[in-house]
Amino acid sequence: MYEDQTYEALLERMLDRVPEGLDKREGSIIYDALAPAAAEMAQMYIELDVNSNLYFADTATGEYLERSIAWSGVVRQAASKAQLKAVFVNSAQEPLDVPLGSRFSLDKLNYTAVEKLAPGTYRLESELAGSEGNRYFGVLLPVDYIANLARGEITALLIPGEDAESDDALRQRYLDAARRPATSGNKYHYMEWAQQIAGVGGAHVFPLWNGPKTVKVVIVDTGMLPASELLVAQVQDYIDPAAGKGEGQAPIGAVVTVAAAVAKTINVFAKVVLASGYSLQGVTDVFQSGLEAWRKSRGFETTYVSHAVVGALLLATDGVLDYRDLLLNGSTGNVALSDEEVPLIGTVSLGV
Structure with missing residues (x-):
């Protein structure tokens, strides 16, 4: 916002206000008197630019992010x-x-x-x-x-235990709440209720899944893996402990079933061309870490495991110059996921 308010621009403007005929050259009394003031004003504009960003949710960080979104009721999740x-x-x-x-x-x-x-x-x-x-x-x-x-x-x-919520995660949750208001027991309300339980990493909601007034909530843990029985029980008890009686968060009459997502194992095979100095096992380990990072970031949001994405991850792995014969579960195509499934990386076999 104030990028043009530099030391040089400020000093030049200040010198322009000095009457003609006076010595304004560098080293003159007037120049030496105005230069420190211009430097301080330039620093002030830098701080003003930084501070202005702390008032808006898309640029605020830390405590200022929490304060800028406090009106919405979205608060940072503490470490669990x-x-x-x-x-x-x-x-x-x-x-x-x-x-x-x-x-x-x-x-x-x-x-x-x-x-x-x-x-x-x-x-x-x-x-x-x-x-x-x-x-x-x-x-x-x-x-x-x-x-x-x-x-x-x-x-x-x-x-799983969770670290305190990061600024990026808190900001995204705030934006989701603003763009998809959770109210009156709508679909997003059930997603919000599920994710209020420590350890829940995501939720899919299926209205009318077993007839009128039935709702199914499928959850994963923070590792984007199928939730444990204990976590499922905690979410069930929070949302609807007594079916349809309104003793939890769900409204009276809504019969809620909470279930864990289903894991679908993805086995990967490919032949690679290695760069000089790289071992096959080392490359395999790095590639598997990349696959796991992708799974955690996208696993509960995608409807299939993309053959092209896995290929791109393989090609981006240090030490891999090229690859061929990439197979996912023995096939050269994508691996479809149902609405209740999450991918689980199985065996990763690379050959040369």
Whole structure:
């Protein structure tokens, strides 16, 4: 907005106001008096330009973004804690119950037992909020002594922990809310309700899926993978815990069924021409990481896995000069996804 208000432009304008006949050359008294003022004014215009951007949602960041959209009711989602399943056994390898509130450590993180799922099986919560709590699986060490405990082990991730919502994600959620108002139990209202539960990464809503007054909500977790039974139960309890009775967020009469998305495995095969100095395994690992990044960004928004997109990702992989015979699930075409399916990257086999 103020790009033309540079030090040189300001100084020239100020010197133009000095009466003719006075010495205005560089090094003169007038020049040396005006130059510092022009520099300060140029800095002021820079800061004014920056500050003006902090008032608008499309350019604001951090606290200013939160304040600029506060009127809408959309707020930044705080970091959430990972929920994991753990199994405990005694010396006879029999399931062992541990006290709720017991604390355990694994590598650098601590976990707390918060719910009994079955004999010897518990839901643990990471004491550290954020995605860091999703990383670790393996043998647990009790922080305090637990009688008869021979082994404890984390076996599954139930609900992924999330980092605090980024500016880009918060901005997009605000824009979605403004462009697709969620109100009066419309389709977007169900999407909003589902995504208010920590751990939900996306939702598809199917009105009248099983007749009048029925709604189906299909969800994925923040990794864009099928939601766990625990996460499905939490969303169900929040939206419609008693079918059609209006005891949750859904209006009276609406019978809501929450379900996890269905994973569709995508196996990839191709032959590649490698650049000098690159190994086939190294290129395969990088390509697989690229596929996974694409899956997370687009997996619940697309209706098919594009053969061309996968080819472009392969060609963009460092060390790949060319490729041929690219197959997705044994075919040279796209892989269709139903409305309830999300892609899951299976085997990635590259040859030369």
